[in-house]
Amino acid sequence: MNDETKKQINQRYERELQRGERFWPDSIFKDVIVSLAIFIVLVLLATFIGVENSPKADPSDTAYIPRPEWYFLFLFKFLALYGQIPVLGKIEWLATVLVPAIGIGLLTLLPFIDKSPWRYYTRRMLPLTVMGIIVFDMVLLTLVADIPTVSESGSKLPGILQAVMGLAIPGLALIILYYLAYRRGDDNPVAPMLWTSGLAAVLMVGFAAATFVATPPVAKTEETVANTLIEQISAGQDLYSVHCVECHGDDGKVEKIEGVKGLEGKEISPINSHDVLYTLNDAAIAEIINYGRPDAGMNPFGKAYNPEGLTKSEIDYIVIFMRYNWDDRFEKPVMKPLFPALAGGEVPSYDVHIAPIVKRYCVSCHRAGKDNNNFLMTSYQEILTTGDQADKNLVKGDMNSYLLQVIQGQAILDEKGEELIGVMPPKGHLPADVIDVWIRWIMNGMPQTAEEAAALYVPPTPVPTPTPAP
């Protein structure tokens, strides 16, 4: 750029300043309004949407599907699409290093590449359309980021559609744009370039829509994360009830294991004792649950050592549950009841009442791989249909249902007088209100959802208050 052009540019700017505004107060005024608006938006987002929580990092959980922050999703998708290209796709660093490096390099050196003094939009069609296509592609790649490249049936169609959308069309458009710009020399062909980029954009949107139609995005796996202390204690109690109760008992008092295959008669230290709780800190207890103490009879429960194992977060919840229940240095907060109390005549439902009860008291044994007469209780369907005595376990409206008998201390005997089903739970009793829930549920037809249960509600006949005799 020669001095003459520079002088022209500077004079031009002086003229613009003459008919411009003052930084204070004109520009500052707008800046302050925008900043204020941003602050309000942030407070609203923080208040009403909050921050998504995820379980604690667990290096042993290699099945976890990684997902970067949203502003890196386009790169993530780009790499996935690039990896599909035959031959070239195997040379990873071309996409991970070379392409981003070229992109950032071009962007950085932009003032030294685009040295023409022209600033008006129609005179800069090439940079504008090229940037437009690239930014548009980034947006679309971000949008389709959650759509897998291989569909569930193993078809590669979604991947191909996405590659056409994200790589082929924009790539082709860029080539055409460069060709148009260089064929005509300095004279920018505005219309053809706009048509090219417009057409490319429409095609890209079309293919993006096609990928959405062909394969809906994978639903994100819902992870339940206990956020408050109360939720954590209760999550810990549920996990404890499933994984630990068999050996340690529901109060952690057990000193000699009974009724567990392979560990019968093993002597263990009661985990609700001062010995354990005062001398082991949270990290140590978590490690014992994670790695186990095989010689002392404790199995490892960490995900790395046990296929049905617990994640780091889940182990932490169990430790929190132990602390707040048995460690007298911790004050247990007021816990929510396991299920909402029933009013007179109200019918409990599986979703609201039975599911948490089953999780707390039954699933520990009544799940696959345990000695339970094949009676599994992990879902509504299983409770109704499984078990060696499936037809007699739960019978609608029958007080003699086996389940109701055994939880009320009546063992089921066969013709020879031998015990067919023992009392449940084998050790201890269910609380009276839990037994009441079971009776009401079975007697009223075992509804699954809260709505079904509400439909069965019979308002209790009001007891007439005896009028005092005069």
Next chain:
Amino acid sequence: MWKKAYEWLEERLGLKALYDNLLDRPEPKGNWWNTLGSASLFLFVIQGLTGIFLTVYYTPSPDHAYDSIQYIMNGVAFGWLIRGIHHWGASLMIIIVFVHMLRVFVTASFKYPRELTWLIGIGLLLLTLGMGFTGYLLPWHQMAYWATTVGTQIAGSVPFLGEFILKALRGGPDLSALTLQRFFAAHIWMLPAGLAGLIGVHLYLIIKHGESHYPSRDE
């Protein structure tokens, strides 16, 4: 009384000169797109302030990072608000800095005499992305841990230097306490220091050359 105080300060600080040079400047006619730069600066300040509050309770170790954030969210008064603003501010800052870059690109404001302002601006954009990348690991939850595992792996695919870069980022072959510690250091000291320095130069250049005007047909 006020006049006296003002005169005393004016004599020592040169407030008038400051006002004349910084605030009472002529500018070309602007519009709302011109506020994106100051919005980025505002977000940088917000992120700095909320970040400082967060460090009061945050512990950068694998054993405590997750729990300390749980505590910020549930135990600390308004901790959820501070963290929420920091979390959303990060996303918003990325968007605004990027759109600011696009605006400058579209109006060709990077041309003479503002080439250096652009160069520094790209540095700011990259540092902002770096802040996003390092900050994402700090909560030490599953998403963060595995995203960073993959992110550092990608950085490690550089030919010849890859192994070195990977180890330098992670502080060893795997993600560990060292990784968290150095991401934390980068997130609260190195990158913000770089950002603050570059922002200073960026602002100086803007005051020196003035904001660019919107181009008209003959330019």
